[in-house]
Amino acid sequence: MAIICKNTLFLTLIFSLFLVNSASSEVEILLQFKSSIEDPMNVLSGWSNTTAIHHCNWTGVSCTNGGSLSVFSLNLQSLNLSGEISASLCKLANLTHLNLADNLFNQPIPLHLSECDSLVTLNLSNNLIWGTIPEQISLFKPLEVLDFSRNHIEGEIPESIGSLKQLKVLNLGSNLLSGSVPVVFGNFTELMVLDLSHNPFLVSEIPGDIGELSKLEELLLQSSGFYGEIPDFFKGLKSLTILDLSQNNLTGNLPQIKLFLQNLVSFDVSQNKLSGSFPNGVCEANSLVSLSLHTNFFNGSIPNDFFNECTNLERFEVQNNGFNGNFPSWLWSSPKIKLIRAENNKFTGEIPDSISEAAQLEHVQIDNNSFTTRFPLGVGKVRSLYRFSASLNGLYGELPPNFCDSPVMSIINLSHNYLSAKIPEVRKCRKLVSLSLADNNFVGEIPESLADLPVLTYLDLSQNNLTGSIPQELQKLKLALFNVSFNQLSGRVPLLLISGLPASFLQGNPGLCGPGLPHSCLDDNPMSKSSGFAKLTCALVFIALAFVLLVFAFGFYLIRFHKRRSQLGIWRSVFFYPLRVTENDLILAMDEKAARGSGGNFGRVYVVNLPSGELIVVKKMLNFASQSSKALKNEVKTLAKIRHKNMVKILGFCHSDDSIFLIYEYLPKGSLGELIGKEDFNLPWSVRLKIAIGIAQGLAYLHKDYIPHLLHRNLKSNNVLLDSDFQPKLTDFALDRIVGENIFQSVVASESASSCYLAPEYGHMKKATEQNDTYSFGVILLELLTGRQAEQKESEGPSLDVVKWVRRKINITNGAMKVLDPKISNSSQQQMLGALEIGLHCTSVIPEKRPSMCEVVKALQSLETSHLQGLEFCASVDSSIPL
Ligand SMILES: *[C@@H]1O[C@H](CO)[C@@H](O)[C@H](O)[C@H]1NC(C)=O
Ligand SMILES: *[C@@H]1O[C@H](CO)[C@@H](O)[C@H](O)[C@H]1NC(C)=O
Ligand SMILES: *[C@@H]1O[C@H](CO)[C@@H](O)[C@H](O)[C@H]1NC(C)=O
Ligand SMILES: *[C@@H]1O[C@H](CO)[C@@H](O)[C@H](O)[C@H]1NC(C)=O
Ligand SMILES: *[C@@H]1O[C@H](CO)[C@@H](O)[C@H](O)[C@H]1NC(C)=O
Numbered sequence: 001m002a003i004i005c006k007n008t009l010f011l012t013l014i015f016s017l018f019l020v021n022s023a024s025s026e027v028e029i030l031l032q033f034k035s036s037i038e039d040p041m042n043v044l045s046g047w048s049n050t051t052a053i054h055h056c057n058w059t060g061v062s063c064t065n066g067g068s069l070s071v072f073s074l075n076l077q078s079l080n081l082s083g084e085i086s087a088s089l090c091k092l093a094n095l096t097h098l099n100l101a102d103n104l105f106n107q108p109i110p111l112h113l114s115e116c117d118s119l120v121t122l123n124l125s126n127n128l129i130w131g132t133i134p135e136q137i138s139l140f141k142p143l144e145v146l147d148f149s150r151n152h153i154e155g156e157i158p159e160s161i162g163s164l165k166q167l168k169v170l171n172l173g174s175n176l177l178s179g180s181v182p183v184v185f186g187n188f189t190e191l192m193v194l195d196l197s198h199n200p201f202l203v204s205e206i207p208g209d210i211g212e213l214s215k216l217e218e219l220l221l222q223s224s225g226f227y228g229e230i231p232d233f234f235k236g237l238k239s240l241t242i243l244d245l246s247q248n249n250l251t252g253n254l255p256q257i258k259l260f261l262q263n264l265v266s267f268d269v270s271q272n273k274l275s276g277s278f279p280n281g282v283c284e285a286n287s288l289v290s291l292s293l294h295t296n297f298f299n300g301s302i303p304n305d306f307f308n309e310c311t312n313l314e315r316f317e318v319q320n321n322g323f324n325g326n327f328p329s330w331l332w333s334s335p336k337i338k339l340i341r342a343e344n345n346k347f348t349g350e351i352p353d354s355i356s357e358a359a360q361l362e363h364v365q366i367d368n369n370s371f372t373t374r375f376p377l378g379v380g381k382v383r384s385l386y387r388f389s390a391s392l393n394g395l396y397g398e399l400p401p402n403f404c405d406s407p408v409m410s411i412i413n414l415s416h417n418y419l420s421a422k423i424p425e426v427r428k429c430r431k432l433v434s435l436s437l438a439d440n441n442f443v444g445e446i447p448e449s450l451a452d453l454p455v456l457t458y459l460d461l462s463q464n465n466l467t468g469s470i471p472q473e474l475q476k477l478k479l480a481l482f483n484v485s486f487n488q489l490s491g492r493v494p495l496l497l498i499s500g501l502p503a504s505f506l507q508g509n510p511g512l513c514g515p516g517l518p519h520s521c522l523d524d525n526p527m528s529k530s531s532g533f534a535k536l537t538c539a540l541v542f543i544a545l546a547f548v549l550l551v552f553a554f555g556f557y558l559i560r561f562h563k564r565r566s567q568l569g570i571w572r573s574v575f576f577y578p579l580r581v582t583e584n585d586l587i588l589a590m591d592e593k594a595a596r597g598s599g600g601n602f603g604r605v606y607v608v609n610l611p612s613g614e615l616i617v618v619k620k621m622l623n624f625a626s627q628s629s630k631a632l633k634n635e636v637k638t639l640a641k642i643r644h645k646n647m648v649k650i651l652g653f654c655h656s657d658d659s660i661f662l663i664y665e666y667l668p669k670g671s672l673g674e675l676i677g678k679e680d681f682n683l684p685w686s687v688r689l690k691i692a693i694g695i696a697q698g699l700a701y702l703h704k705d706y707i708p709h710l711l712h713r714n715l716k717s718n719n720v721l722l723d724s725d726f727q728p729k730l731t732d733f734a735l736d737r738i739v740g741e742n743i744f745q746s747v748v749a750s751e752s753a754s755s756c757y758l759a760p761e762y763g764h765m766k767k768a769t770e771q772n773d774t775y776s777f778g779v780i781l782l783e784l785l786t787g788r789q790a791e792q793k794e795s796e797g798p799s800l801d802v803v804k805w806v807r808r809k810i811n812i813t814n815g816a817m818k819v820l821d822p823k824i825s826n827s828s829q830q831q832m833l834g835a836l837e838i839g840l841h842c843t844s845v846i847p848e849k850r851p852s853m854c855e856v857v858k859a860l861q862s863l864e865t866s867h868l869q870g871l872e873f874c875a876s877v878d879s880s881i882p883l
């Protein structure tokens with residue numbers, strides 16, 4: 001296969017050389033290029049030899065403006081172009097820049113463009129380029145800018161790329177590259193941008209020779225598979241401005257940075273497993289704008305003086321580490337700071353009143369530390385602040401009247417502190433959505449002005465010492481959470497607040513009264529002595545109760561509805577394939593029209609048409625939350641790494657608290673099960689055998705070649721999809737790893753329809769085995785041989801599964817030939833009998849008698865090549881096994 005590819009490549013090269021030599025005018029060359037391109041938006045309609053417009057003025061064309069005009073640059077980005085990038089372009093002798101980014105070119109890397117002698121910039125970003133980067137990439141000698149980002153390029157980065165020594169920009173981000181990154185970067189002495197980010201299948205250390213790139217300005221390696229220590233390369237990276245190593249698997253300490261990074265603007269090593277102390281040198285040159293160390297194992301304290309220089313800092317993120325000591329106080333009044341996130345550390349210190357000087361501050365999150373401070377007056381003066389979150393600290397004293405004065409303030413969380421005195425009236429923060437003051441020492445009444453905040457939705461005042469009654473006006477608000485439990489509140493609870501919210505949010509207030517509470521209000525209860533009147537009151541109370549119940553139910557419905565809506569917003573997704581689609585696009589596209597089949601087990605399947613015209617399959621499953629979101633991600637990643645011609649590719653997944661969407665590649669022919677179910681199922685034997693071999697190879701790969709070894713566990717002909725060439729691909733594999741063992745078992749047990757694919761021992765053996773899969777395969781093989789569905793209704797009597805049907809028929813008539821699909825010609829009979837033997841072995845009642853899938857592959861392949869060998873495999877037909 002590979003050899004054939006190389007040969008065609010060579011031929012293309014020779015062919016294109018020939019073309020280059022044949023002289024032709026630039027107009028003809030451009031028209032020739034246009035003729036190989038599909039242009040649905042007709043943007044190239046002006047490219048025509050019949051118009052008077054000079055070709056240098058055609059859309060996307062720029063010429064040199066020296067003495068003789070000649071095409072210098074072609075910029076055809078974002079025009080929905082597809083078709084073939086033809087080699088004819090290289091006849092444009094002065095073509096220097098070619099930008100075809102943001103189109104729909106669906107082909108391997110166009111290697112023939114290496115014949116363009118002047119080509120310096122090649123930008124194919126965001127297309128549908130697939131295949132590997134070939135060794136011959138080195139033929140692109142003079143290239144300075146190579147942008148293949150956001151495509152579907154897979155395989156390892158070849159070492160030969162090291163000979164592109166002129167490169168200034170190398171962007172291979174957002175692809176499917178795998179393996180280890182070669183140590184060839186020392187050669188790129190001109191390199192300014194290196195982007196290998198978002199390649200989830202890379203498993204590599206960071207090559208140390210990157211440290212030789214003294215001109216490198218941007219090093220972007222985030223969200224790939226880099227592990228090991230960060231090499232001590234900062235001394236060499238003299239021009240570095242942006243470093244992003246986040247979301248990898250890096251360990252160890254940060255190397256020394258001091259003084260080297262004179263131009264550093266952004267430093268992000270977040271979400272790794274780094275340890276050690278704070279990198280003191282990052283701000284030495286005062287250029288730093290963004291520093292992110294969050295979610296690592298850093299500890300120790302941050303020296304206060306370090307920051308004295310860091311006046312340009314806008315973003316400071318050190319949350320989720322083990323830092324302690326005084327929080328750098330200087331930062332609180334830094335004029336440019338916008339974001340401070342330090343939650344989940346052990347910082348101490350005060351927030352000074354001079355926070356008012358941090359006039360750009362938008363977001364402060366310091367929950368779960370040991371700050372001991374008054375709530376600073378200055379906070380109210382920062383007009384850009386929209387979130388202030390400092391729960392689980394030692395805040396004490398009064399809340400100043402201006403605490404919520406920022407006109408954009410939206411979230412305040414001061415719960416679990418020691419704040420006291422009265423809660424001030426709030427009027428100015430009209431955008432406040434969430435206010436939590438729970439578990440403090442507040443006294444006095446609930447401020448009535450809260451009812452004037454139009455979008456207040458979450459209000460938690462629980463565990464304080466509040467007194468008085470709950471203001472009636474609060475009923476106006478559309479509260480999703482209203483918790484005043486464990487205070488000293490008294491009096492009648494506003495009806496709408498009772499009906500819409502769980503009673504537990506009112507508990508611990510012995511003085512509160514109202515329907516549904518332990519105490520009903522005194523004036524509610526004027527039970528008269530007149531029995532007639534009593535009856536009437538009874539009836540009225542009954543009606544009122546019914547009404548309350550109704551309102552209750554409606555309230556709950558509203559809350560749930562609200563919850564559902566808001567969950568639309570918290571989808572998390574991982575794409576292993578550059579799908580140009582958002583979660584919301586997916587959700588919108590997954591309607592009844594897109595649904596396929598009745599659902600099958602574990603969830604419904606949808607075929608979704610992407611804006612690029614690609615089709616994908618989305619399987620929507622319930623999220624049983626049997627594992628953490630991180631573990632789930634790792635499991636799906638494990639499955640997504642499977643690359644085999646007989647396995648359906650997983651392109652990505654999204655999950656919310658409710659659902660998991662698994663995104664698979666789309667195969668046009670549908671499933672083998674559907675095919676066999678058709679009246680006119682009539683595939684020739686050679687195709688059926690090819691399908692059987694493919695399935696067996698897929699299973700054998702899962703069982704033995706893939707690390708970790710996996711079991712399919714849900715194999716049936718409906719889970720065998722066919723590509724246009726009848727090559728089978730297995731889908732729905734190893735779902736146990738996604739939903740968890742218990743749920744997997746209960747779903748399987750509840751599905752009687754697929755039970756005839758389950759090995760007989762499945763019910764009483766706790767452990768899933770390879771032999772279970774082998775049995776399921778045997779059932780499919782028998783389906784292929786007999787042309788019967790695994791479970792087929794007989795004209796009289798109950799349905800019979802194909803294994804029992806075959807064994808009965810062989811036992812009764814003593815003639816194996818009788819079970820073979822009569823639609824297949826006799827000339828295939830020998831091979832079919834051989835396959836029947838294999839099928840019977842695979843469906844043996846005794847698990848130990850079933851062959852491994854590797855043996856099955858070999859046996860089926862030998863059938864394919866020789867009629868006789870097939871019969872020799874397995875001496876005795878295992879048809880005597882009792883049913
Ligand atoms: C324009 O080009 C087409 C082929 O590209 C050719 O057949 C035709 O003769 C040309 N017309 C003129 C006016 O050059
Ligand atoms: C391209 O168009 C501009 C203005 O429309 C004109 O000045 C210029 O001469 C044209 N160039 C050629 C080569 O025709
Ligand atoms: C490209 O085509 C898609 C549909 O295939 C369309 O939605 C999109 O708007 C087009 N892009 C542009 C820039 O017109
Ligand atoms: C275009 O390329 C040709 C051949 O390489 C060269 O002779 C010519 O000077 C170039 N023209 C310009 C304007 O650069
Ligand atoms: C390639 O083109 C895209 C789309 O215009 C652009 O965003 C990107 O910066 C270009 N790449 C380079 C290296 O200039």
Ligand SMILES: *[C@@H]1O[C@H](CO)[C@@H](O)[C@H](O)[C@H]1NC(C)=O
Pocket residue numbers: 159160161162163164183184187
């Ligand atoms: C790096 O450049 C040297 C010559 O300067 C060359 O011999 C070597 O092959 C190059 N390395 C790679 C990996 O291409």
Ligand SMILES: *[C@@H]1O[C@H](CO)[C@@H](O)[C@H](O)[C@H]1NC(C)=O
Pocket residue numbers: 225227249
């Ligand atoms: C991270 O590295 C450790 C060992 O260094 C490895 O066991 C683990 O699988 C890696 N995790 C990921 C997500 O690559």
Ligand SMILES: *[C@@H]1O[C@H](CO)[C@@H](O)[C@H](O)[C@H]1NC(C)=O
Pocket residue numbers: 276299300301
């Ligand atoms: C940081 O953590 C390491 C290992 O966990 C420990 O050895 C070291 O003493 C800690 N340093 C500080 C300053 O707490």
Ligand SMILES: *[C@@H]1O[C@H](CO)[C@@H](O)[C@H](O)[C@H]1NC(C)=O
Pocket residue numbers: 321322344345346368
């Ligand atoms: C608080 O931070 C510590 C680490 O400093 C962490 O272990 C703990 O889970 C955090 N608590 C909460 C409630 O997030």
Ligand SMILES: *[C@@H]1O[C@H](CO)[C@@H](O)[C@H](O)[C@H]1NC(C)=O
Pocket residue numbers: 441464465
């Ligand atoms: C609540 O306030 C009362 C007096 O108003 C006081 O006796 C009591 O100790 C306070 N409780 C708490 C938990 O602060």
